[in-house]
Amino acid sequence: MxxxxxxxxxxxxxxxxxxxxxxxxxxxxxxxxxxxxxxxxxxxxxxxxxxxxxxxxxxxxxxxxxxxxxxxxxxxxxxxxxxxxxxxxxxxxxxxxxxxxxxxxxxxxxxxxxxxxxxxxxxxxxxxHSSREPFTQRDVPEAVIGELMAAAREEGVTLAALEEEGVRRVQELTADAERRNAADPARAAESRAWLRPDDGTAEDGIPRSALGPQDHDARVPMREFGGRPPEAPEQPPSQRFEALPQLCTLSTRGDGPPDWLRTGQALERVWLLATLHGVRLTVWHQAIEWPDTRWALRDPAAGPGHVQLVLRAGYGPPGAATPRRAVEETLGERPS
Missing domain, CATH: 3.40.109.10 (NADH Oxidase)
Structure with a gap:
């Protein structure tokens, strides 16, 4: 041959x-x-x-x-x-x-x-890296947002930059979902199970040092990861986050495995491009986890669609690196 x-x-x-x-x-x-x-x-x-x-x-x-x-x-x-x-x-x-x-x-x-x-x-x-730290009051320029929109569009996904009314609606929905997660013992335990110590031994999950502070004014709803149990180290002092976070959504017309895979490719393409521009991102996933809050994330004026992720964008610290599994664990033979 x-x-x-x-x-x-x-x-x-x-x-x-x-x-x-x-x-x-x-x-x-x-x-x-x-x-x-x-x-x-x-x-x-x-x-x-x-x-x-x-x-x-x-x-x-x-x-x-x-x-x-x-x-x-x-x-x-x-x-x-x-x-x-x-x-x-x-x-x-x-x-x-x-x-x-x-x-x-x-x-x-x-x-x-x-x-x-x-x-x-x-x-x-x-x-x-995901940054769970406060961002500055500086807005991401429209030209950069336009590049991020085009990057998502190349992957078949719509990135929408929210105006103030939409930002406040998504904030409220995310805060409501976060409260419900914290009040559900099973969900709180599930997220807490992915916390890791700061001793450098972990290969996955989130080190406690990477959690970041909570918003002193309770405007920016950051995930609590199971309410920080009593055995956890002392919670870092709260800090003042940006007054009105800059939020974007990633949406698809369908809502099945092909759409989710395209969303992942769009997310990473947008995130890598944002990183080169010095823009930090945080994924807000809480409202996606409850059917009613996820449905309410939609902008009815934008027509049919399914919000897959909410992104908070801005300028600030890069965020702590999280551990990674060894290549020997992820590269191998076909699973049985």
């Missing part, structure tokens, strides 16, 4: 490690990291599986957050493929008989563009 001369060589062990490290740096609910990367049989691609053992079932009963996280990992793989001078061809949900297989990336072809996303996003993969 004669091989197509346009095909690149098989991925080396170093290539696979670079890809898995990039994919594993993606954001996920509670830093649960619910993914697994498996070389394709021809050695020139990666299959991406959902690791449902790392789901957060009460906060994410339908598995949307797992798909969004995997979608974000897929986008990082696309970016990292460019570092290897390969063109990533992605198939989402390629096999109905294998529902845990969420994407396959064919990396057999050489890259056709030096900067397929308009600029080199690869350095932002390691620099991207």
């Amino acid at each position: 004669t091989l197509d001369p346009a095909l690149t060589q098989m991925l080396s062990a170093a290539d696979l490690r670079l890809l898995a490290a990039a994919g594993g740096a993606a954001p996920s609910l509670h830093n649960s990291q619910p993914w697994r990367f498996v070389p394709t049989p021809d050695g020139r691609g990666l299959a991406v599986y959902a690791d449902t053992d790392r789901s957060v079932p009460l906060a994410d009963p339908a598995g949307a957050a797992v798909h969004i996280a995997v979608g974000a990992a897929v986008f990082n793989l696309r970016v990292a493929a460019g570092r290897l001078d390969r063109e990533p061809l992605v198939r989402l949900l390629p096999d109905d008989a294998e529902p845990g297989l969420l994407a396959v990336l064919d990396l057999s072809r050489p890259a056709v563009a030096e900067a397929p996303f308009g600029r080199d996003l690869y350095p932002a993969i390691a620099a991207r």
